[in-house]
Amino acid sequence: MIRKCTEHGYFRGGSCLQCKRPGRYLLDDSKEEKLGRFVSGTLRHFPASAGVEMDMFGWVNLNAFYDVMKKRYNWMKKEYLYALVESDEKGRYEIRNSKIRARYGHSVNIDLDYKESDYPYLYYGASPEEVDVLLENGIFPVKQRYVHLSTSYEKALEVALIHTENPIILQIDAFKAQEDGISLKLATDDIVLTEKIPPEYLFIIED
Template identity: 80%
Template sequence: MIRQCTEHGYFRGGSCPQCEHPGRYVLDDVREEKLGRFVSGSLRHFPASAGVEMDECGWVDLNALCDVMKNRYRWMRKEHLYALVESDEKGRYEIRGRLIRARYGHSVNVDLDYRESDFPYVYYGASPEEVDVLLENGIFPIKQRYVHLSTSYEKAAEVALVHTESPVILQIDAQKARTDGLSLKLATDYIVLAEKIPPEYLFVVED
């Protein structure tokens, strides 16, 4: 559920996490999920099929997206799109003026124009079955435009636990990779994007 606190803005749950005020109702769980799935698909995977135009950096006209969503969901209001974006704890999307885009997770071919990450090391969680292959061949995107890396060991483990019960965490020497000309883009405080990570920059983090 998404609600709005008059002091702290949109939030998810029953009360504002900062002041515990119940706030104003905006979206229930069912409608939040419907809109969230459509926004994710439109901004990451099938903009043309959704009926919107995406530029080379992943930006879509916000009003155009709203119009498409209103045609699909008659109850939808523009506020709902802002509420989805601003209450999202994972920072999946960003709005800049009249434009909106997904920060990460694309399968369409985009060239995200983020600044270079300055983390000396970043991390990637894998299953035990994958590790030897990754150490030999490197990390390449599968069904996505970019490899998604984490800025901390803990975040990498958290992501990997979704797919495996016993994640192995690989450390990437990001500083050396950048020196050698690889681009590592900072999408959020926790996510770094790369087109590939060759094996020479990978090391297993021992427990």
């Protein structure tokens, strides 16, 4: 459920986290899920199939994107698009200069133009079955355009637990990797994107 607080903006849930007021009702859970799936799929995976053009940096014209959504969902309002983006706790999307894009998670071939990360170390969670392969061959994207690294051990553990019960957390020597010419792009406060991490920058964090 998405609502809007007059003082603190859009939020998800029954009440504003800051002032505890219920705010103005916008979207129920069902409509939020439908719009969220379409936004994610279009901005990350199939813009052409959805009928929108995406530039080399992942941007889509906001008005064109809204028009496509309006044709698909006759109850759609442009405010709903802003509400989805601004209330997203993971910061998955951004709107800038009448354009919209996903911050990460792409399978389409784009070049995200984020600034370089200044974290000296980054983290990546792996299952026990794959960790030896990663230490030998490095980390490469499989189904996505970029490898997604975490800016903290805790976030890497949280992500890894979605896929495995016994994650092993790898530490990346980001400072050394960047010195050697590997680009590490800061997508959000939690996520850094890269095209590859060779094995010489990987170390297991022992319990």
